[in-house]
Amino acid sequence: MRLQTIYFIFLVTALLFPLGIMAQDSLPHKSKSMSKISKVSNDLKKSLDVNDEAQIAKNYERLANEFLKKGDNVKAEEYFKKAIASYTKLKLSDDKTRVTRSLAKVQESQKDYESAIKNYEVAGEMSEDKSLEKVNSNDANRLRSASSPVVQESYVNSNIKILKKENKPEEVSAAYVQKAENSLQQKNKEVAIESYNQALAYAKGKPADIIKINNEIAKVYESDNQFDKAIGINEKLLAEAKTKQDFTTQIKQLQSLSTLYFKKEDPNKAIAALKEAFALAMKKGNSAEAKKSLISLTQYYNEKGNNKESQALYDQFLQNFDQLVQSDTTLIDAKTFQVSEDKIRQLEKEKFLKDELITKKNTFNYFLLGSIGLLLLLFLWIVKALFSIKTKNKEIALQSLRREMNPHFIFNSLNSVNQFIAENKEREANKYLTSYSNLMRNTMENSNKDFITLDNELEQLKKYLELEHLRFQDKFDFKISVDPELDSERTMVPNMIMQPHLENAIWHGLRYLDTKGLLQLQVHLTNGKVTIRIEDNGIGLTKSQELKTSNQKTHQSRGMSNTKERISLLNELYKKNITFNICEKTLPETGTIVEIIFPLIDKIE
Incomplete structure (x- = not known):
């Protein structure tokens, strides 16, 4: 009889699942709607097909949670890991933290404590929320303290307190379940039941969790031989399942009741519950639960020597086998998901x-962009270097032009000294040399500057005019005037830009007069611009040109070009828009007017 039982169990197991699954290949899907797992897997396929990483990550997480509800922790762990990989790629730290904690819970349920501890720690380290960081740290330490239930209890209590404060009822419920399990380890069944009841209070809206917790409470009563209380819980769950037409829960509760009745030594009620479970499983196409109920029934009948009943159940099962397999949506969904x-x-x-x-493409593009960037930087460096060299050359050219003193001034000055000495005018010669040396010293001190203050420039020009007046005192007088609105100590002017024109006015205009002439230097402010006006009443440009030797003509031409070149260089270097104009007075007046105009400058960068 024992051999017959074993053979029967083997036959049922062998026939039911492989043949059932194979049969589905030729059968259309007859379920009214696809399971949630099938729906999520289809969503995942779509997101993979279009390579939408964000949706891929979400669908991996959804699929993992569906397997978790189904109780398939191995699959749940697999898809949680894939979700973490996608969230990592997307750099979504909050999502990665959440899924890492879920992964740790799944690994803990599979008693893979080492991996669970590691992932609890990782979730804690990644969390920006201090409370969540503490919860994960407590869970890691709780698992480390597996040998000490008392120590574990302190970590569980800490989490309950934190999670209540953070208003996370689902997590609070799970923590109370942990506390109940911890109390059972300490053989404190009353506290365990109390903790399970607390878990129920926080599991509202989670029917699956409520059923699971109630079943755990029933198990505690069962272990304490309080069968009536355990039966009462199972019967209540059975009644609720019938109201909701939850056939899977009905079958499981009937099986649980049969176990309790057997332990209570009430076989009639136990067999009745098993038969009801078997009939419902056959009717609703739940082959796994039908097999489970059938095995329990045949074992009981075989042990009692009631082969007739056992054979009847076996015949009933075989007669409905094809229909059972074809109507079993779990097998269809399993094949569909496969x-x-x-x-x-x-x-x-x-x-x-x-x-x-x-x-690879991005790497090549980055390399290409990097190479182009380096070439561009090299090009910019070369351009900058060339610009710097060009600017430096302009500065050198400007400095050279600025230092280019009119040889006539130096030679004439020496001739004047020589003349004073020849005429025994030692005092005049000494005075002239002293003024000349002061002028030259100031000129040399400012020779490296492109702009100096108006006050400094006018001081040098005054010394120069005094020297020339000392030589030609019977030929001209000079007058310098400055607009009172100008702050001569702050206003900047181009260095040595006026001197050549003052020299020209004296040497090529005023010194040829029969009467005493007048040289005027005026500086005034108009509409934010500084105008420098050099005016003389000499013989004028035309008459002066007629009197010049070929050498003097060359010199004057160089003097004019020197000024124009310097102004051009200053405009290029400083962008100040300096303008220069020279004209001859119209008859009956004679003389020359030079105007230099530039913006008001109080700082040079």
């Missing part, structure tokens, strides 16, 4: 190849 999972694997491989190709 096909979907194969497609998911294929799409993941394709995605990996796409990502690898994109990475």
Whole structure:
């Protein structure tokens, strides 16, 4: 009889699942709607097909949670890991933290404590929320303290307090379940039941969790031989399942009741519950639960020597076997998901190849952009270097032009000294040399500056005019005037830009007069611009040109070009828009007017 039982169990197991699954290949899907797992797997396939990383991550997490509800922790762990990889790629730290904690919980439920501890720690380290960081740290320390239930209890209590404060009822419920399990380890069943009841209070809106917790409470009563209380809980759950037409829960509760009745030594009620579970499973196409109920029934009948009843159940099962397999939506969904999972694997491989190709392409693009960037930087450096050299050359040219003193001034000055000495005018010669040396010293001190203050420039020009007046005192007088609105100590003017024109006015205009002439230097402010006006009443440009030797003509031409070149260089270097104009007075007046105009400058950068 024992051999017959074993053979029967083997036959049922062998026939039910492989043949059932194979039968589905030729059967259309007859379920009214796809399971949630099938729906999520289809969503995942779509997101993989379009390579939408954000949706891929969300769908991996959704699929993992669906497997978790189903109780398939191995699959849940697999898809949680994939979700973490996608969230990592997207750099979504909050999502990664949440899923890492979920992964740790799944690993803990599979008693993979080492991996669970590691992931609790990782979730804590990544969390920006101090409370969540503490909760994960407590869970890691709780698992480390597996050998000490008392120590574990302190970490659980700490989490309950934090999670209540953070208003996370689902997490609070799970923590109370942990506390109940901890109390059972300490053989404190009353506290365990109390903790399970607390868990129920926070599990509102979670029917699956409520059923699971109630079943755990029933198990505690069962272990304490309080069968009536355990039966009462199972009967209540059975009644609620019937109201909701939850056939899977009805079957499981009937099976649990049969176990309790057997332990209570009430076989009639136990067999009745098993038969009801078997009939409901057969009717609703739940082959797994039908097999489970059938095995329990045949074992009981075989042990009692009631082969007739056992054979009747076996015949009933075989007669309805094909219909059972065809109507079992769990087998259909399992096969459907197997096909979907194969497609998911294929799409993941394709995605990996796409990502690898994109990475290589991006690497090449970055290399190309980097190379172009380096070449551009090199080009800019060369341009900057050339510009710097060009600017330096302009500065050198400007300095050279600025230092280019009129040889006539130096030679004439020496001739004047020589003349004073020849005429025994030692005092005049000494005075002239002293003024001349002061002028030259100031000129040399400012020779490296492109702009100096108006006050400093006018001081040098005054010394120069005094020297020239000392030589030609019977030929001209001079007058310098400055607009009172100008602050001569702050206003900047181009260095040595006026002296050549004052010299020209004296040497090529005023010194040829029969009467005493007048040289005027005026500086005034008009509409934010400084105007320098040099005016004389000499013989004028035309008459002066007629009197010049060929050498003097060359000198004057160089003097004019010197000024124009310097102004051009100053405009290029400082962008000040300096203008220069020279004209001859119209008859009956004679003489020359020079105007230099530039913006008001009080600082040179």
